[in-house]
Amino acid sequence: MNLVVPCYPDFIPLDIQLKDFLHPRLSLTFDGVSEFTFAGLYLFRNRYNYRICRDVSNNEDGGFIISGEQPSKNEVKKTFFMTPCTAPKNETLESLFTSHDYWKNISQSVLSPVKDDLEKNNILIEEDRDNFDYLYFRKDLAELSGKKYHKKKNHVNNFLNSYTDYEQRAMNAALVPAAIEILDRWKSDSLRRNGNEGDYKSAKEALDLYDTLALKGSIFFISGKPAAYCLGESIARGKMFVIHFEKALDEYRGIYQFINQAFASSLPGFFTLINREQDLGNEGLRQAKMTYRPCDFVKKYTGKKLIN
DSSP states (O other): OOOOOBBBBBOOOOGGHHHHHHHHHHOOOOEEEOOSSHHHHHTHHHHOOOOEEEOSSSSTOOOEHHHHHHHHOOSEEEEEEOSSSOOOHHHHHHHHHHHSSSEEEEEHHHHHGGHHHHTTEEEEEEGGGGGEEEEEEEEHHOOOSSSGHHHHHHHHHHHHOOOTTEEEEEEEEGGGGHHHHHHHHHHHHHHHSSSOOOHHHHHHHHHHHHHHHTEEEEEEEETEEEEEEEEEEEEEEGGGEEEHHHHHHHHSSSSHHHHHHHHHSOTTTTOOEOOOOOTTTTTHHHHHHHTTSSSSEEEEEEEEEEOO
């Protein structure tokens, strides 16, 4: 049975049956916001309590609105809404701000046509640096040429010298159990080091639904044993590849630098850019992402209604 997505203000929970409705529309979004893929939304639907409705304020087949809740250690959760395709009309925005705290992940292509109008209507627009996606030229990550990548190249070379019997294979359904073995061991390491399981649940579901979500990736073996994998998909009308999950066993020194380079090398040349998602304000993660010298960012903005 196909679900019918209602029009605003009626929302329904994000469901796997909505893939055929959402995927084509999200595929046409221009900017390459990493969250705006069906997998990117569906796999984190429980964390953010995502709900969805159609927005027909602009045109009948126009955009849609995603409502969510920001996880918080406090009892009070901040509510937000997202509009991947187009900005709603002023009347709809006014209504949304009465039931949500802020507008999240506004892309540049959605913002540009309406920025002046928003300011006139007392909607404050601000850059959300913690949610900027990091962009890299695929060729740079594949080749690691020049002085700026000297340390990365050394890590890769040391890995290759230490583990000569590695194998890289394109991910498929038959290899999912091997990837789950990696993920389960990664979870144990994360619990031991950090006291939490990170994004294990979403990563596990991505593997369980590998064929349904139409993800692509590679899995790496060392001496025949599963050692690492990465998963992602095409975005921004095919000009970018976004890495959603990258898991490896730390017992193999240099493995993260190696799989980063090896997977970039294996991607088709028509992907000029690789999107490695955001740092969420984590300083250690920000530093690590910056060491790969991003060529640009997918900028995202937040909107808040100012009280007169």
